[in-house]
Amino acid sequence: MPGSALPSIVSTVPGPQSHAWVDRLAQHECPAITARRARRALQIGAADTDPIVWAEAVGQNVTDVDGNVFVDLTAGFGVAAVGHRNPAVIAAVKAQCDVLVHAMGDAFPDPRRIELMDTLATRTAMDRVILGTSGSDAVDAAVKTAVVATGRHRILAFDGAYHGLAFGPLASLGYLRHTMRQPFERLLGTHVTWAAFGGALPDATALSEFAAVLVEPIQGRGGMREPPAGWLAGLHEAARAAGALVIHDEIYSGCGRTGKFLASELRPDLLCLGKALGGGFPISACLGTAGAMDAWGASTGAAIHTQTFLGHPIGCAAALATLDELDRLTPIAAITGASLAAALREVPGVSQVTGRGLMLGVHVHNALQVTHDLLDRGYIVLPCGERAEALGLTPPYGLTGAQAQGFVAALTDVLQWQR
Numbered sequence: 001m002p003g004s005a006l007p008s009i010v011s012t013v014p015g016p017q018s019h020a021w022v023d024r025l026a027q028h029e030c031p032a033i034t035a036r037r038a039r040r041a042l043q044i045g046a047a048d049t050d051p052i053v054w055a056e057a058v059g060q061n062v063t064d065v066d067g068n069v070f071v072d073l074t075a076g077f078g079v080a081a082v083g084h085r086n087p088a089v090i091a092a093v094k095a096q097c098d099v100l101v102h103a104m105g106d107a108f109p110d111p112r113r114i115e116l117m118d119t120l121a122t123r124t125a126m127d128r129v130i131l132g133t134s135g136s137d138a139v140d141a142a143v144k145t146a147v148v149a150t151g152r153h154r155i156l157a158f159d160g161a162y163h164g165l166a167f168g169p170l171a172s173l174g175y176l177r178h179t180m181r182q183p184f185e186r187l188l189g190t191h192v193t194w195a196a197f198g199g200a201l202p203d204a205t206a207l208s209e210f211a212a213v214l215v216e217p218i219q220g221r222g223g224m225r226e227p228p229a230g231w232l233a234g235l236h237e238a239a240r241a242a243g244a245l246v247i248h249d250e251i252y253s254g255c256g257r258t259g260k261f262l263a264s265e266l267r268p269d270l271l272c273l274g275k276a277l278g279g280g281f282p283i284s285a286c287l288g289t290a291g292a293m294d295a296w297g298a299s300t301g302a303a304i305h306t307q308t309f310l311g312h313p314i315g316c317a318a319a320l321a322t323l324d325e326l327d328r329l330t331p332i333a334a335i336t337g338a339s340l341a342a343a344l345r346e347v348p349g350v351s352q353v354t355g356r357g358l359m360l361g362v363h364v365h366n367a368l369q370v371t372h373d374l375l376d377r378g379y380i381v382l383p384c385g386e387r388a389e390a391l392g393l394t395p396p397y398g399l400t401g402a403q404a405q406g407f408v409a410a411l412t413d414v415l416q417w418q419r
């Protein structure tokens with residue numbers, strides 16, 4: 001099967017072609033983007049921390065510009081859940097390209113957008129949808145809806161949270177992500193209050209001025225962290241009693257990542273989806289109950305919330321095909337995730353495996369160095385957690401047994417050298 005290969009490393013990692021491309025990139029890209037490599041070099045004392053430059057990807061495999069083949073345990077930030085260049089998604093996009101590439105957002109819709117909203121609403125038991133192109137868009141739409149629906153403006157968010165870097169979501173980033181907020185602090189307002197994720201529940205009186213509680217049912221970038229059993233239900237109860245809405249940010253944890261379409265079975269007032277939804281094409285959705293969304297009132301002409309690419313036909317066609325593929329692949333994610341987690345727990349040097357399905361946090365000493373060493377062996381992983389204390393594994397759901405075993409063997413080898 002294309003995309004099921006084990007790693008094949010034929011040059012240094014990164015190789016000469018990657019270096020050449022990165023030299024060129026460094027000439028024009030804003031330095032804030034490349035700074036992460038400098039930070040990692042500083043932290044792990046490595047001389048060579050240039051990234052590999054991706055040339056091609058299919059299924060679970062990425063090939064770089066030097067011809068090295070990697071197994072992608074990130075699915076490209078959790079996006080390629082149905083595999084890179086999934087054939088059904090590509091076929092749907094090609095067919096859509098032959099008929100309509102761009103419609104007109106809030107002014108003139110098209111059939112794919114309408115079909116996608118029908119499908120999403122049915123699948124999530126929600127009533128209404130606002131489409132966007134990024135996860136940040138979906139969170140923005142949810143926060144704005146909560147403000148419109150409640151007439152309040154305060155938001156409760158959680159430590160370790162990540163909701164995107166546009167101004168709306170940035171304000172709600174967990175306070176331990178201070179570096180991302182710090183330059184913009186004065187523009188972020190004072191409407192967000194943070195509580196401990198999985199910690200003491202707020203009482204209804206404390207929430208009485210709040211428009212919404214914004215929460216990831218499982219924190220992704222925050223370390224694949226699950227709250228204790230019953231905590232989310234308690235949060236719902238407190239919010240309801242206070243008249244505040246509950247927003248579930250399932251941008252990372254949704255679309256089958258945990259082995260079910262959604263990580264939480266509780267029905268929120270607003271639900272954000274993105275990342276994997278478009279099978280690699282940028283599309284996101286904020287879904288809501290009629291009670292929450294209808295507070296916007298009917299458009300009288302100039303929409304007060306929209307964007308140029310709202311409900312982009314290519315993204316919608318890709319999402320419809322992705323949702324079909326997810327029906328087939330999500331049960332597999334549950335099984336593969338359980339066996340991968342069990343195998344990882346046996347690896348000497350792994351102190352803890354958190355998360356569910358194929359959304360796993362593997363706690364190891366010096367995760368940044370381990371990430372680097374795994375790349376040398378052909379496995380792409382990202383660090384996660386507030387202090388980069390774990391490896392975040394969010395592979396495509398088609399990860400094969402051989403690829404999973406190969407990764408476990410590579411990790412065992414890396415950790416053995418560390419000790």
Ligand SMILES: Cc1ncc(COP(=O)(O)O)c(C=O)c1O
Nearest residue numbers: 134135136162163164220251252
């Ligand atoms: C839980 C969560 N919400 C929101 C976002 C932001 O999505 P985007 O980067 O597409 O704006 C992310 C991205 O990692 C995320 O993990």
